[in-house]
Amino acid sequence: MDFMKFIDEARIEVVAGHGGSGSASMRREKFIEFGGPDGGDGGKGGSVYAIADRNINTLVDYRYAKKHLAQNGESGRGADCYGKAGEDIELRMPVGTIIHDMDTEEVIADLTFHGQRLCLAKGGAGGWGNLHFKSSTNRAPRQKTTGLPGEEYKLRLELKVLADVGLLGMPNAGKSTLITAVSNARPKIADYPFTTLHPNLGVVRVGQERSFVIADIPGLIEGAAEGAGLGHRFLRHLQRTNLLLHLVDMAPFDENLDIVAEAKAIVNELKKYDESLYDKPRWLVLNKVDMIPTDDRAQRIKTFVKAYGWKGPVFEISALNGEGCQKLCYAIQQDLDDKRKKRDDEEEHEADVRFQGEAINPDESR
Numbered sequence: 001m002d003f004m005k006f007i008d009e010a011r012i013e014v015v016a017g018h019g020g021s022g023s024a025s026m027r028r029e030k031f032i033e034f035g036g037p038d039g040g041d042g043g044k045g046g047s048v049y050a051i052a053d054r055n056i057n058t059l060v061d062y063r064y065a066k067k068h069l070a071q072n073g074e075s076g077r078g079a080d081c082y083g084k085a086g087e088d089i090e091l092r093m094p095v096g097t098i099i100h101d102m103d104t105e106e107v108i109a110d111l112t113f114h115g116q117r118l119c120l121a122k123g124g125a126g127g128w129g130n131l132h133f134k135s136s137t138n139r140a141p142r143q144k145t146t147g148l149p150g151e152e153y154k155l156r157l158e159l160k161v162l163a164d165v166g167l168l169g170m171p172n173a174g175k176s177t178l179i180t181a182v183s184n185a186r187p188k189i190a191d192y193p194f195t196t197l198h199p200n201l202g203v204v205r206v207g208q209e210r211s212f213v214i215a216d217i218p219g220l221i222e223g224a225a226e227g228a229g230l231g232h233r234f235l236r237h238l239q240r241t242n243l244l245l246h247l248v249d250m251a252p253f254d255e256n257l258d259i260v261a262e263a264k265a266i267v268n269e270l271k272k273y274d275e276s277l278y279d280k281p282r283w284l285v286l287n288k289v290d291m292i293p294t295d296d297r298a299q300r301i302k303t304f305v306k307a308y309g310w311k312g313p314v315f316e317i318s319a320l321n322g323e324g325c326q327k328l329c330y331a332i333q334q335d336l337d338d339k340r341k342k343r344d345d346e347e348e349h350e351a352d353v354r355f356q357g358e359a360i361n362p363d364e365s366r
Helices: 175-182 233-238 259-273 294-308 325-349
Strands: 009-015 048-053 067-069 089-094 097-101 107-110 117-121 152-159 165-169 200-207 210-216 243-249 282-287 314-316
Touching: 009 117, 048 097, 067 089, 107 117, 117 152, 165 175, 165 259, 175 200, 175 210, 175 282, 175 325, 200 325, 210 325, 243 259, 243 325, 259 294, 282 294, 294 314, 314 325
Parallel strands: 009 067, 048 089, 165 210, 165 243, 243 282, 282 314
Antiparallel strands: 009 152, 048 117, 097 107, 097 152, 200 210
């Protein structure tokens, strides 16, 4: 099934390689008396690294491959031969993966950009050979040290997709149709609930070098926090977004359906899941307005907005024929640009604490 292909959580164990032991060897050659110690050091154990890769979009590779072991370092040998270091291993993960330590629940790493490389488990140092213990009073040392063990961790991987805009709504609200109409994404679309079984991402281009990423998640229903429908496990993928679009089906199949109550139920489920997600900027998008008679459309929309008690931005669209979609996309892009500009200005004017209280004297600077 499709939802099995999208894995957004996995548990793995990473084990770095142990360092190799040092050697306690003596130099023995013809015609050379008292050759002295020549034991080499052990090799360093291999480490385990995580690398963010934008070409991967799921954690399915770690669903069955649970244990990842780096190579141990080789032991040292005589004739000053040092042991070979163990090879590192690299675990490629999707951008947006958060890595937790399962024992402490501490966040070890957050992979936010392509090519980011972080060490998950460090290999053990190699042991010393007896060459290190030679001194004026100890000409023939027999001491050596063993290599140190590599680090071991049990980790929980959690994927949160990176998107600028997230879509919220009941099943069959038209979220997949909208993301198909405005972006290059091609999710499954059908006339029954829960067609979308995993998140879909699409890039919306509104001009040259102006674009944003939109995320479509499976529909929510009342009681999702208690596990109804597909639950609310996919809401985590909206936590990194800057803007939420709440899609409402203005022409449901069941004419007796209370769309105001359903819209409020979505917001309540959002609040139950995460207060910070509930506080994110949210726009109301009324879909399927083309199915409302033209002479009755304005009054029905006005009645709904008033009953819902909404004071924010409202957009009327038809994702099926594209009506109002371009206006919505331009408004989203402008909002994201304004937020980005404001954030850049704040960072630019932020005082540098290193230079607070210091005055530059031109005479002293010479």
